[in-house]
Amino acid sequence: MPYFLVAPAVIYLMFITLYPGVYAIYQSFFFVRFNQWTFAGLANYQQLFADADFWASLWNTFVMGSIALAIEFTVALTVAAFAYRDPFVRGWRIVFLLPMLFMTSAVSFMWKLAFNDARVVSDLLTRVGLIESNIDFLGKVWPARFTLIMTDVWQWTPFLFIIFVGALQGQDSEIEESARLDGAKWRQIFWHISLPMMMPIIAVALILRGIDITTMFASVFIITGGTPGGATETISFFIYRMGFKTFNFGYASSAAFVMLVITIVVAQTFVKRFFRPGRD
Amino acid sequence: MAMKRRRLGRFTNYFVRYLVLGSWGVFCAAPVLWFLSIGLRPRVEIISPQPIYWPTFTLDAWNMIWSVWPMASYLRNSLLAIAGSIVIDLVLAIPAAYSLARYKYRFRDDIGFYILSTRMMAPAIVAIPIFFLFKNLGLLDTVWALMLIYAAVNLSLVTWIIRSYMLDISYEIEDAARMDGATDLRILWSIIIPISAPGIVTATVIAAIFAINEFLFTLLLSSTKNAYTLSVALANFTGGSDGVIYNAIALVAFIAFVPMVLLVLVIQRHLSRGLTMGAVKG
Known part of the structure; x- marks a missing residue:
């Protein structure tokens, strides 16, 4: 009976993940030109591992992803720590969630306009006296990366924030209360009581956000297109470019397979430790 | 003296708390409002040599997305x-x-x-x-x-x-x-x-x-x-050739x-x- 109930979902997912996964691996051993498949052996992989663009896309994904994740985590935890017992914030919490409710493509256009096309960010920074002339955000490596990082931080910090607030509010307030009666300051309570208790949830939240961040695509597609000189090309964008711009499907599939292996290793290491499927 | 210091500490606590929460709230909400204003403005105002913050409102984009697009x-x-x-x-x-x-x-x-x-x-x-x-x-x-x-x-x-x-x-x-x-x-x-x-x-x-x-x-x-x-x-x-139509995008x-x-x-x-x-x- 339980197998019968779970089977439709599993079959559906296999159809949409397992079959394409196997197809991608198979395709990665071929040169594909339109409908012409020529067996290539490991040639795609040899070319891939010698391809500076490929390594650059992995590096860019890692660098932009980890910086964005670090900022998002720090800000979300700080804001959550200040907000979770605050009745005033409780009513207005939706304000902190607004960025998450925009479509990623819309957010990307918004920041493209603010940073580049309308130069609002430059203008505001000039007005407060931080810079003297407009910055060409998309023309240089780090400013372009920074633009993508900002876009991600603005949209997804709320994701971590709402999880942390939920976790903090879910904790037993009596423990905090008794610590307060013993004379502990709220900062000490947070560091020594609340924070250690929410460690598993922090891990879960970071895993989920970390996975989504490595798939960063829409903002790259809309804001930078990988420029300048490929400095903002993520691995997802690399696969897309190889597949659907140069129509080198076999080659793109080999990159997809490498990404799949990385995903599986990460999932095996982290996910099993922090998610529990059923009652023990 | 100790009493006074505690009250001062409390005040700083509240001050820091609402400063953090307030600035983060503004950071989340201000771009949203700004982008909404973009949707209600004529195209010439959006991309100009100097950003224009005080908008003149129009429903151009609203009409356009339903008729042209x-x-x-x-x-x-x-x-x-x-x-x-x-x-x-x-x-x-x-x-x-x-x-x-x-x-x-x-x-x-x-x-x-x-x-x-x-x-x-x-x-x-x-x-x-x-x-x-x-x-x-x-x-x-x-x-x-x-x-x-x-x-x-x-x-x-x-x-x-x-x-x-x-x-x-x-x-x-x-x-x-x-x-x-x-x-x-x-x-x-x-x-x-x-x-x-x-x-x-x-x-x-x-x-x-x-x-x-x-x-x-x-x-x-x-x-x-x-x-x-x-x-x-x-x-x-x-x-x-018109470039990105931001007011339509915003709407x-x-x-x-x-x-x-x-x-x-x-x-x-x-x-x-x-x-x-x-x-x-x-």
């Missing part, structure tokens, strides 16, 4: 694809969640992890095969393709969220019903589903957020107004944004639990 099609495609995908998800996920939450059997945890692991898969990994799959099925540039793919993207999430709410239901209710001779499916339908309704609603809203955001698959699988959704249609508001963004805000207000209390797929019992 096939906005009605984009809206219909988004709604159909999202609603259809959620129906597929619920039909598949509710029994699966029930199975994972209420039974003990071999490979249960492995099956649960398999379902979860599909959440970890980057769209780019399967993008090319998915493209060919739908091409062979003759479903390219249709809403059906989007429905099926959104359902697949969200299925793990929906299953795990509903499962988490089903785990909370006590076994006594179920046992009592079974004593009265109810079958498993009957128990699922008349006891488990009604009690886990908050979880089902939460899963639905979160699935809708992720579906409306979906970009890569939609970009690959759609090529005309037959299947363009709001999210991908935005990238086409570039009007050739379309808000058309998708308002229903999302309303939906999230409904499930606000369940949001952190839903987003962690049940790991937080907030």
